[in-house]
Amino acid sequence: MIETFLLNSFLLLSQVPKPEQQFTDLRNKLQQFGFQVIIQLPPKRGAYGLLQPNTKKIWINPVVFELNIGTQTLIHEAVHAAQVCAGKGKIQTLGLNIQPINYARPFFMRYTDVHRQDLEREAYAVQTQPNNFKLAISLLQEHCK
Numbered sequence: 001m002i003e004t005f006l007l008n009s010f011l012l013l014s015q016v017p018k019p020e021q022q023f024t025d026l027r028n029k030l031q032q033f034g035f036q037v038i039i040q041l042p043p044k045r046g047a048y049g050l051l052q053p054n055t056k057k058i059w060i061n062p063v064v065f066e067l068n069i070g071t072q073t074l075i076h077e078a079v080h081a082a083q084v085c086a087g088k089g090k091i092q093t094l095g096l097n098i099q100p101i102n103y104a105r106p107f108f109m110r111y112t113d114v115h116r117q118d119l120e121r122e123a124y125a126v127q128t129q130p131n132n133f134k135l136a137i138s139l140l141q142e143h144c145k
Helices: 002-015 021-032 070-086 102-109 114-127 132-143
Strands: 036-039 049-052 057-060
Touching (some): 021 036, 021 132, 049 070, 057 070, 070 114, 070 132, 114 132
16 A cells, blocks of 8 residues: 555656756756745746745746746746845846847736836846846846845
């Protein structure tokens, strides 16, 4: 009985996709700057990722690994982390001079608060760039000294 349980547990765990190397590297960088990355359902229902500025906790929904968007989700949240660092604990825009692809527009335009739209626009702008990983790392290094 216990052997069957252990075998079934192993099989289930072995089916969970492993995070990409960039995900791991970015998670480590965020942790260096005092952010805690938690891979579990975020407190906000339906979210793929969520940053809580006052506690510096970042939740990543495990489903993102099955959808193959784990790294992109963490990049998005890393931009929010840089926004928190720039605002000295209060989230603020970074003043980036890049725009997200048009496909991402509905994802940030759904917010009625203009400040929140601007925060999300920046996160989607970085997330949709070809050099998104390097850009997220550089924003963290610049703002989270």
